[in-house]
Amino acid sequence: MSFGILGTGVSGLAAAQKGLDTTGHNIANVNTTGYNRQTVEQISTVGIPFGGVFLGNGTQVSSISRAFNEFSYTEVIYNKSQFNYNNTQTTNASRLDNFLANTDTGITKSIEESFNAINGITEDPTIISARNVFLSSAESTAKRFNNMFSEVEQQHLGNINQEIKTTVAAINEITARIGQLNGEIAVANSVAENGFPANDLLDKRDLLVSQLSEKVQVNIIDLPDGTINLTVGTGLTLVAGTFAVPLSVERNEFDSNKLEVGIAPTPGAPNKAIVTNQLDGGSLGGLFKIREELLLPAIRDMGKIAIAYADAFNRQQSLGRDLNGDEGTNLFKDINDPQVALTRTLNSKQNPTASDFSVNITNASLLTGEEYLMEVDQTGNLVVSDKDKNVLATYTPADIAAMSPPTNDRLEIPDTGLNINIAKNNLAVGDRFLIRATYSGSREIERTLEDPNLVAAAGNALDVSAPTNPNNVELSLYEITDTSNANFPNQANFPPPLDPQIRVVVDATGTQYSIQDSAGNPLAAPAGGPFNIPSDQVIDLPGMRLELKGQLAGNEVFNITNQGGTAPFDEKKFGPGDNSNALIMLEYQNKKTLDGGTNTFSESYAELVTFVGVKTQSGKINADSFAVLLAGAEQRMAAISGVNLDEEAANLIRYQQAYSAAARIISIANETFDSLLQAVR
Template sequence: MSINLYQTGVSGLLAAQQQLATTGNNIANVNTEGYTRQRAEQATAVGNYNGGNFVGSGTYVQDITRLYDQFSYKEQLLNKSNLGNADSISLDLNQLNEIMSFSSEAIDGSIQRFYQAVNGIADNPNDIGIRNIALSQAKVLAQDFNSLNNNLDQLEKSTNSEIEQMASKISQISLDLAKINEQILQNKDINQTGQPNELLDKRDQLVNELGEYTSVSTIEDTYGVMTVMIGNGATLVAGITPLTVSVEAGNPDPLQTKLQLNSRNGKVALDASKLGGAIAAKIEYRDEHVTQARNELNRLAMAVSQTLNQSQAQGLDLNAKQGQNIFTDINSTVLQNSRVLSSSKNSGDVEGSLKITDVSLVPTNEFTVKYDGSDYIMTNTRDGSTTTLVETTPGVYPTEFGFEFTVNSGTPNANDSFTFRPTENSASLMKVTLNDPKGIAASSAIEVQAGDNNVSNGSVSIVNVTDPEIARSFTDTTNENLTVDVYESAPDVFSYRVFNAATPPPAATIASGSFAAGATAVIDMPPSPAAAAFQIEIEGLPVGQGALARETFTIADAFGSGNASNATLMAATQEEQILGGGKQTFSQALATATAQVGSSASSAELIADTAQALFTQAYNRNQSNSGVNLDEEAANLLKYQQAYQASSQIISVANTIFDTLLAVSR
């Protein structure tokens, strides 16, 4: 009897000792990251049959388990991935917003100051000092565009570096998880109840860390070995076999790096949009937000350059020469060629380019093009719509988006693909190409003077001057008194003719025709087959009273150092709605692009706050079960200490009884 009592006391003593050890271990690891609270699972030993009864034989600790709830842990893991994604995109967009806000303010200020100088030229076209100021402000404007583009370049490069670092970190975690799986496999017997709790904690901690970079799902087999999958199910760790994630150059743009999953048998491309976590946020930020901001900047730089260059080309400088480009030609060979990117997988040898035909129609998105063996099929990446490009002249394919594709050389093969970027490099290559202040074309070449006897609201205006020098010669030399007369030849029908009034009557007709009320007539001068140097437009209701009462307009040479008509037209382009399908001025387009980034940053911040709140809730739920509570552990410590002391007393009583029995036997 005393022996059984002794064994019972010893079993209680050992059980209490293990309970104390487990409780102490919990207390010691209260601040250990990733530690899961442990509990000694105590059970009753099988009783001994004695005297017709089963007499209890004590207790034992059957297992030391982790207080682990896989559902709350997986909820925490899911919210960790969402938080990593939201925090990353919010932080990056805030940085982009700061850069865009500061730089946009500088660009808008430069635009304002440049136009102030142009208005100064319009007021005093002879002043070389004001002309110098205008060129200086033009250089500042170009430099501001260059600077913002350089900032976006740095953001792209730093983001690529971060993506590479994250890929390396994911690969390292994969290796560590495979090693822990191997250790667990070596330390765990399927027939044993004990678990390597510390290894399991370390593994869960690594999975949790992995969840910050990408979404994670796991499967555990009967031996405790875990398979880890990322994104939409790509296996990262297959038991004790780790796979790695690496970065490869993008195609056709090397800077748009891609992710791939590597194994011993090869590599597989990863879909970044389905990876989740911080790494997906980085790729989204680079490919969508930074790219969109850059495209908006490029389109604005293109519009500013083209508009002011066109204004220059319509006027004459102080040397009576056609105004040369102020800024880099948007259709320079370098810019045209840079807008077409060919896939490195193409088997054909086509070299192509994009020429801008209408800045107001150019979108900010890019297009993908595939040659199907007979046609070029262009897909709009914004909405997925497709267009079959039709060749109008050899090697030239116009589009409805303000640009045309030209095959410069080579022959395509089926499945060759290309990427069209209509605005590419417009900001980075924007430079002031006009250095002589006398070269600013402030003067118009020709002007229209209405006859003194005209009484209607009809008017003739000069439009689309392509060669002001020839236009001037045509009105001043070829035709000394170029005249347009108009009258109502029939109800609501107006007839016109263009002739040289200096020629003895009857003067030969240079051009003639008619138009209906509400319409206009646009006439090429010189007429075909000569190349038109300018056009005249007749509009309104020039009502005359028959052949002897025609309304007349004289077109004459207007050049002069004091003529500022073209400078006035150039200054007016500041308020001209050119971008966004002819709905936005330069400043409005810049403000809209900046506001879009700001709106995205604000939205991302709200999403990040929500993600943080959800993660905190999930973390607290998990910790309420798995975390160490010092108050609870202190109470357990006292309880198991008392159990230890009580078991010691049982042993003491058993010893006393045993000693008594020995004494009696003597």
């Protein structure tokens, strides 16, 4: 019986010792990040049968468990991931919002100043200083666009690229350490006495998973040996047991300045699968989200405004006359400059051989800032689609041949304001190309007019009358295309007293038009027509394009006379003092020339600023919401897993008393044993 007492005392002493050790461990780690309070779990030892009864045989420690709640932990890492996801977006969006909305760095002020300068010309077009002020304001506006592009692309997008690199490196470091800990945990679990869990290793691993969730949202899969697998997105593996799958930073398929995240589809595979779209949540997901939904659209929208602004002034310049009486020339670099047009299409790096496309902008009001994908399908067709994979155009091999050298016909992409041809044709099945017509618009705008005398403030000397026009349809000059055309209406090609020089005659259906000379004879085919009237009602004439405004009734007749040219013309109406073209330029301040004719230049920019501001505010609201949710989740987890010093102090006393009592049991057992020995001597 004494041996039973001794064993019982020893078991109690050992259990109390483990209780003291564990309590001391808790107290020592009260400030250790990620530490979960540990608790000694005791059970009674199986009793000894004696005389028909079972006598108690002491205690044993069955486990030292962590105060860990998987639901609370999952709640913490999810909210942490979502907070960082939204906070990263908010931080970057706020920088862009402050930049675009600032009157000193935004474009609105420069645009308004350019129209103020035009107003100065309208007061007296002969004053050279007023013309110089206008040229200076045009230069300032172009430079402002240039600076905005540089700021957003180099600073904002450059910062995003650097953060992507840093974040991917941090993710790889964390996942590698998690893989190592998985191995250590598996070994510890296999050799642990009575299957005791490796609590401190589990704490370290859970802390790393929590840190990883700040970077990217992860899914945890528990395995029987105590290890875990980690996946992201739709099941992409980051950690499988002891093996960590490293992410890599890759160049975008089309744009080498745009970074993506890749991963080897199988261990050691040389080619990386791009998995950017599968990385949701965390700061990395936030970086890609803000880049794709805010920064890149902002650059494209700035380019759209710059292109429309330059095109409007260039077009109106071409419709007027300068101080020398000549047709106006471009104020800004041609928006369809051949070199610029070639930069609007990017080859996929997977294309075996590069092909070069030239993309011209035919109608700036239709520009949306959207990107378009071109692919050569299995039948050899070139298919153009939008971001939602809606097919916009399909060009057959015959079309492709017509677009290619030596003919280089331009084919329209319907409803986009764009047309294309192929400067270098190396097309092969599977080739892919990205059209981004407006991306570089704010970088490429450049004032090219230097001489103030060449500002085309005067009217174009084009008189249009309509002896037959029941619906009062307006016909006005839209664009000068070729003044060297032999049938271009001017006094050199049609000497006075020919008036009108040419006529536009609409057929009875109002769907076709013909071009006649002053005597009513059709111009030599094909210049005389008949031609179909397009849906935009912009019709082609020799050396020019005219725009019809209104509903044609049929049988309209328009007389056209250009009073400019070599012969004398009405000085009051068309001379140096005329400001009629400058007045039309001034109208562009309030003219709806953008976004399908719904916005002015300033309104379109204000819409961009509002869009960025709304995104910023929305991100802030989401970040604040998840900050509250995260704080609550962490408090709930701390209530379960945290170390309470008062509680641990009480445990110290409890285990100390148990230890002393167990020691007393051993002492009594010794005394009893000694008494027995003395009794038998």
